[in-house]
Amino acid sequence: MKTPGAISKTIAVAFGWFAAIHLGLAQQRLPLYPDGVPNAKAAENLERNEPNALVDSLAFDVSEPKMELFLAPQDRATGTAVIVCPGGGYHTLLTKREGSDVARAFNQLGVTAIVLRYRLPNDRIMVDRSIGPLQDLQQAIKTVRERAGEWRIDPQRIGVMGFSAGGHLAATAGTHHADVYIANPEHTSLRPDFMLLINPVISFMDSVGHVGSRGNLLGDRPNDKQLFYFSNELHVDASTPPTFLVHSGDDEVVPVENSFYFYRSLRQHHVVAAIHIYAKGEHGFLTAPSVDEWFGRCIYWMEQLGLK
Template sequence: MTSIQKIKVTGLFLFLSFSCLAQEEITLYPGSVPNAKDVPNEEVKTPSQVVSKVSQPTLSVFLPPKEKATGAAVIICPGGGYGVLVIKREGYDVADAFTKQGIAAFVLKYRLPSEKTMIDPSIGPLQDAQQAIKTIRQRAKEWNVDPQKIGIMGFSAGGHLAATAGTHFTQSVLPATDGISVRPDFMILVYPVISFMEGIGHKGSGANLLGKSASAEQIKLYSNELQVTASTPPAFITHAGDDTVVPVSNSLIFYEALKKNNIPSELHIYSKGEHGYLKVPAFDEWFGRCLHWMATAGFVK
């Protein structure tokens, strides 16, 4: 997302095009990374900012001006099938849009599951999501954030991670939480992977996270429609009916599970959009509905 700034200099107008950058990118863990093997960092980033082989997780901080801040914050988990991270389009660009609305945003570069870099690859991404929630609550005053208005957002497999954070918080996978809740206050799920069950789930994401020989118990545990309870946070969900990569049934079954448990949530299904919303719906269309839900749900004024 690009902004145009106009500056008048001695009667002339200069036009400067720039992209909003994070104020800072911090290492996610203050000490050693839990569940990590001692191996070299082999992270790769393409010119279009698609990142692979992530073993050193970070949090990029995007803060609105203090006078505009609403107190709400969103942790953004880019998608990529647990194999890569589409970190600009499904991360930095979205964070920029949130800050323009007075909402703090934090792009999570979470570890991608790998037996080469992790002792237990299946819990690595969730550890990073929980650590992000913990970190923002710890530093809420510094970042001008309300610790009770911290949500998590995810696209595609990042949506699976966000939904996992919203349904698995009662059992932290961190070494210690220091008494800080790792439950997100709300979820925003954009064409999300929800289930790994046969006929619904996204096999690529499931294989990358759990391995190709995952047990039936593991598959059920990480099929998040089966993990919804009365304490699951509310959600905004959007998906396209013509999505041939991640079936829209993922969003439908998760919404049904939320409704069954009386969790106030909102679901928007577009007839067209395929996977990724590359052409339709327009960003302002679905993002505007998301902002409206955040307002009606009481997370922003």
């Protein structure tokens, strides 16, 4: 088994190859709901993508959810797949830094990646804004599992990865997988097989919750039932998927206690879990630690569990 240091070197090489290889990757953008988006109102599509000097690119007002499929090269495909949920506070999506860049790094390691452009909550386009993103992730899990054979994926090795608010979405799918919000006549399992949560929002409780993500998902006046339901540390049980968490101790946007509380709940319910906390590094790891450092920790954990 590779050491974390050796894996970090591999990751650094993978990220260094992006410019040279991106045109050769098997990449497709697919509509998430070919037969119509559920929980939707008739409304103009106002989606826009804007460049951003800090994080490369941002998507706003996403109302037509899509999956961007990055198939692992056939000669190195491991059968593992990861559905990537970019962050952005349920207000925007960091589609490159926390999306396509990560997907390409996974590809170089033989892992198929699916970047989810999930709907951003908005009463203008949704009947119930609180469940829109979760519906989209459930639909993505369902689609990937049902098309696993076609895409050379093991249907029992489909994980989710989420950054910040995308981490909240991923954790919600992992803790509420028995609550079905989409049409699922085949009764396909909506449970992720593992979770990778990167500086995640976990709780919506006042003590540690991220107010911005909470307001964007639930509105200005969420009730106690909603706050309880979407505080994922309160819903861990023995069926919650194995989880890897990474966070910065001095994160001033999403307190590190989000990861602490979730890890503690995982341990209490005997769920396989690991956590890594960096002493330094702002929210989103924009300057530190390096991508190959934190991503290497994720890959090392996946290897330990036989997922890579």
